[in-house]
Amino acid sequence: MRICIDGRMYGKGFTGIGRYIQELLNYLVKIDQENEYLVLLTKENFEEFDIKQLNFKKELADFKHYSLNEQTKFLKHLKNKEIDLVHFPHFNIPIFYKEPFVITIHDLIHTLFPGKKLTRFFHRQAYNIVLRSAVKHAKKIIAVSENTKKDLIKIVGADPSKVKVIYEAVDSKYYPVTDHKKLSDLKAKYDITKPFLLYIGNWRYHKNVHGLVEAFNLIKEQGKIDCQLVLPGKMGRGHQEEAEVAIKDSPFRSDIILPGFIPEEELPLLYNAATVFAFPSFYEGFGLPPLEAMACATPVVSSNASCMPEVLGDVAEYFDPNSTEEMAKKLVKVLKDENLRKELSKKGPLRAKQYSWERMAKETLDVYRNVVNN
Structure with a gap:
């Protein structure tokens, strides 16, 4: 042929x-x-x-x-x-x-x-x-x-x-990292000083980054847990006004970390360093980032929309992306429950290896x- x-x-x-x-x-x-x-x-x-x-x-x-x-x-x-x-x-x-x-x-x-x-x-x-x-x-x-x-x-x-x-x-470069110094150095580089929620992806409307910021605000307002939200990516690229407005207007703006572009070699470390990976998307064709997080043994809390339950199976906590209250509730659940985090961390790499x-x-x-x- x-x-x-x-x-x-x-x-x-x-x-x-x-x-x-x-x-x-x-x-x-x-x-x-x-x-x-x-x-x-x-x-x-x-x-x-x-x-x-x-x-x-x-x-x-x-x-x-x-x-x-x-x-x-x-x-x-x-x-x-x-x-x-x-x-x-x-x-x-x-x-x-x-x-x-x-x-x-x-x-x-x-x-x-x-x-x-x-x-x-x-x-x-x-x-x-x-x-x-x-x-x-x-x-x-x-x-x-x-x-x-x-x-x-x-x-x-x-x-x-x-x-x-x-x-x-998932690329083979995504795997659990046990070198705590590397993870500590990365967090110090980006001024991450607390347990943190991580989102990786673009900021277009269907990614629902604005909804994630609103859920983060609820978590902080209710005093459920003292954490940070890390959102890599470039501001001002167009088609992402909702996310930028939500970040700007957040009363907890000081705890929203915007590290900008993350070098490819640092992405696996960032996934590993995160307490929870949050994926609030309204729609995906496949949804690689939460699977990459799983490969790194990071607990995933994901939208239940489109293909996400199909791809992630029973190795994630799910929420309705149209409800910031439900999103906040599920994020708090995983942030607070160490045993649940350990269970999701253990199952994550096995799920990723199925692909x-x-x-x-x-x-x-x-x-x-x-x-x-x-």
């Missing part, structure tokens, strides 16, 4: 999808020396992709997502390839490309929580046309959870027989074979 993989979102710059493509390629290199792969990249990530295996080639395809060039010049670029199959690891495909292709749909956040990116009628229409065309014409659709599969069938009208669920996984990037790559390769052979 000659497989083309659209790697234009490859790497750290595209967060979740970038990591997905990175891990898929890393493990395809390990498990498949037989088939030929052509990886399409942009100027920004061309040098970052540095796989030397002979059956993997890279090629420049510098066509911006959500652009006219993606629908015209990228289409022409693809038509000139001698390939058996294209894998688009997202929904951004040229709508007139009719050769065999597979897509991965991570979530329907743009449909359910369009935000300011899709406030204009034209943008909404363009998104819907591209998404529905991709779902209709794909030979196979990979969904990253049963919840995403359900949404695709219900909202977009996907053919259930075409949708295959293949789970994502595997290598298995994801093997199952994806099976999809390629199935499509090409049929």
Whole structure:
């Protein structure tokens, strides 16, 4: 087989999808020396992709997502390839490309929580046309959870027989750290002086960071426990006004730590140092951060929305993300109950190990074979 993989979102710059493509390629290199792969990249990530295996080639395809060039010049670029199959690891495909292709749909956040990116009628229409065309014409659709599969069938009208669920996984760098000095030094670096709640992720509306801040305010107001809230990330990136206003208006602003960008190598330490990891999201396609926290043996208190119970199982305490009171109550429960924290800490790494990037790559390769052979 000659497989083309659209790697234009490859790497750290595209967060979740970038990591997905990175891990898929890393493990395809390990498990498949037989088939030929052509990886399409942009100027920004061309040098970052540095796989030397002979059956993997890279090629420049510098066509911006959500652009006219993606629908015209990228289409022409693809038509000139001698390939058996294209894998688009997202929904951004040229709508007139009719050769065999597979897509991965991570979530329907743009449909359910369009935000300011899709406030204009034209943008909404363009998104819907591209998404529905991709779902209709794909030979196979990979969904990253049963919840995403359900949404695709219900909202977009996907053919259930075409949708295959293949789970994502946690990087091996996330594991329990027993070096207390490293953890103490990290907390000192970021002025963390109390037991703390941690949230990792962006601050867009559907992530419900504003709800987490309100729940934190309730915990402090009621004098339940003296703790801090740590929210990494950059302020002022747009589309996150609710979170910024909630932080600014909090009467406990001095106990909300905003460390800004956290270097990749420090993230496992931060997870390990946290007393509790809080995940208040209204909607996720898979939800990697709470699983990363579990891999680090950090107790998780999560929203019960969308895929979270499916992915986290019985190794988390759940709350309704629409109720800040319930969120605060569950956070206090885990913060106060040392035995419960120990139980969740013990089960967390075992739950995280149920997911595997290598298995994801093997199952994806099976999809390629199935499509090409049929």
